[in-house]
Amino acid sequence: MNGDVIESKLSKIAKRTTANIIRELLKATSIPGLISFGGGVPDPETFPRAELAEIAREIVLEEYQITLQYGTTEGDPLLKQQYLEYLKRHENIHGLSDDQIVITSGSQQALDLIGRMFLDEDSICAIVDPVYLGAASAFRIRAPKFINLPMEPDGPNLQILENSLEKMSADELERFKFLYVVSNFDNPTGLTLSLEKRHHILDIAEKYKIPVIEDDPYGLLRFEGEKIPTIYHLAQQRGLQEQVLLLNTFSKVLSPGLRMGMVIGNRHVVRKIVMGKQAADLCTSPLLQRLTARYLERHDPLKVLQNSLKVYAAKRDVMLESFEKHLIHFEGTTWTNPCGGLFTWVCLPKHIDTVELLEYAKERKVIFIPGSAFSVDGKSNGNCMRLSFCLPSEAEIQEGVVRLADAIDAYQKENGD
Numbered sequence: 001m002n003g004d005v006i007e008s009k010l011s012k013i014a015k016r017t018t019a020n021i022i023r024e025l026l027k028a029t030s031i032p033g034l035i036s037f038g039g040g041v042p043d044p045e046t047f048p049r050a051e052l053a054e055i056a057r058e059i060v061l062e063e064y065q066i067t068l069q070y071g072t073t074e075g076d077p078l079l080k081q082q083y084l085e086y087l088k089r090h091e092n093i094h095g096l097s098d099d100q101i102v103i104t105s106g107s108q109q110a111l112d113l114i115g116r117m118f119l120d121e122d123s124i125c126a127i128v129d130p131v132y133l134g135a136a137s138a139f140r141i142r143a144p145k146f147i148n149l150p151m152e153p154d155g156p157n158l159q160i161l162e163n164s165l166e167k168m169s170a171d172e173l174e175r176f177k178f179l180y181v182v183s184n185f186d187n188p189t190g191l192t193l194s195l196e197k198r199h200h201i202l203d204i205a206e207k208y209k210i211p212v213i214e215d216d217p218y219g220l221l222r223f224e225g226e227k228i229p230t231i232y233h234l235a236q237q238r239g240l241q242e243q244v245l246l247l248n249t250f251s252k253v254l255s256p257g258l259r260m261g262m263v264i265g266n267r268h269v270v271r272k273i274v275m276g277k278q279a280a281d282l283c284t285s286p287l288l289q290r291l292t293a294r295y296l297e298r299h300d301p302l303k304v305l306q307n308s309l310k311v312y313a314a315k316r317d318v319m320l321e322s323f324e325k326h327l328i329h330f331e332g333t334t335w336t337n338p339c340g341g342l343f344t345w346v347c348l349p350k351h352i353d354t355v356e357l358l359e360y361a362k363e364r365k366v367i368f369i370p371g372s373a374f375s376v377d378g379k380s381n382g383n384c385m386r387l388s389f390c391l392p393s394e395a396e397i398q399e400g401v402v403r404l405a406d407a408i409d410a411y412q413k414e415n416g417d
């Protein structure tokens with residue numbers, strides 16, 4: 001067969017690249033009557049489509065020399081400037097210069113480029129367990145060694161990180177590249193790093209001279225409680241900002257279809273990421289960058305979001321109330337109570353395998369993402385699952401949780417408990 005010839009030539013990286021379970025699952029979303037807690041996407045009704053349409057028309061007709069042309073790899077200067085303003089206003093991050101930012105095609109490209117720029121096959125990096133799938137796939141293809149830090153209610157277990165670093169030889173410490181964390185309303189757990197742990201992370205970063213990659217797509221999606229400063233901001237106050245890279249994106253606050261992400265940090269590293277990006281895609285779409293920039297000039301996404309946040313918070317309440325009613329009697333079941341973002345994380349009794357449970361759930365027209373999808377080796381969190389409350393209506397959430405409880409009942413009956 002001719003196909004075998006070309007396939008046999010694929011790289012090691014290609015061989016490590018595998019389909020992701022979320023992609024596969026999202027295919028099931030076309031079953032009529034299905035209630036999906038699976039998708040990690042914002043509600044399309046929140047997209048400001050009239051405003052974007054008006055600006056799009058205008059910038060195609062009037063700014064075509066920029067918007068329909070190649071752009072610089074670093075990104076549209078106007079967008080960078082708008083983004084710096086946005087960081088000042090919403091994150092209290094000041095003092096950045098233009099060469100400390102690069103615009104990327106979503107945060108996903110930033111994660112991929114960070115993987116390429118930092119990780120070799122003998123590298124070591126620390127991630128949280130469960131981990132954001134997009135980061136896991138971007139890092140995993142580089143085949144580093146992972147130190148998994150179990151997630152706790154206030155953020156990753158840092159004792160394990162410290163113990164590992166303490167035991168490392170000078171050579172291993174050199175090969176240790178970074179700690180990757182999602183600081184707010186984590187994907188998949190919905191949990192937020194406490195202020196104490198943010199400082200603790202910086203203590204460790206300072207002591208062992210290790211970089212921190214802070215991924216913060218959900219920080220502005222807070223429903224309640226006090227905002228906690230980003231690790232980057234805290235690092236600035238402690239003079240450690242050169243050790244932190246902050247990843248941000250407009251996917252969750254404006255629209256993921258814009259594919260608008262950015263990295264800020266040390267200018268030499270930003271420069272390297274720019275060079276990597278040049279090889280990857282030359283530039284992020286100038287049309288979409290300018291669209292985002294002009295939108296930010298005229299509107300404050302946070303103000304626009306206020307309404308959606310109320311809707312998300314109400315849906316979260318309905319979901320947690322439904323858990324109280326229908327899941328509580330499965331002994332040992334726990335769930336997180338997120339103060340923002342899109343997800344809650346449910347752990348069922350240990351003997352339940354949520355990959356198998358998903359088959360029972362699909363028969364009852366409800367889906368979720370099994371917990372094992374969020375570990376680098378696919379092995380941990382087998383009894384857990386991620387549920388998103390943002391897309392289904394309140395009535396669908398109630399009905400979906402009833403169906404889920406029914407699926408668990410059926411699973412237990414057939415598999416014995």
Ligand SMILES: *Cc1c(COP(=O)(O)O)cnc(C)c1O
Pocket residue numbers: 105106107108109132134182187215217248249250251252256259260261
């Ligand atoms: C959604 C998400 C992103 C954003 O990815 P984009 O490529 O910007 O759409 C990044 N990190 C985490 C943890 C996410 O959940």
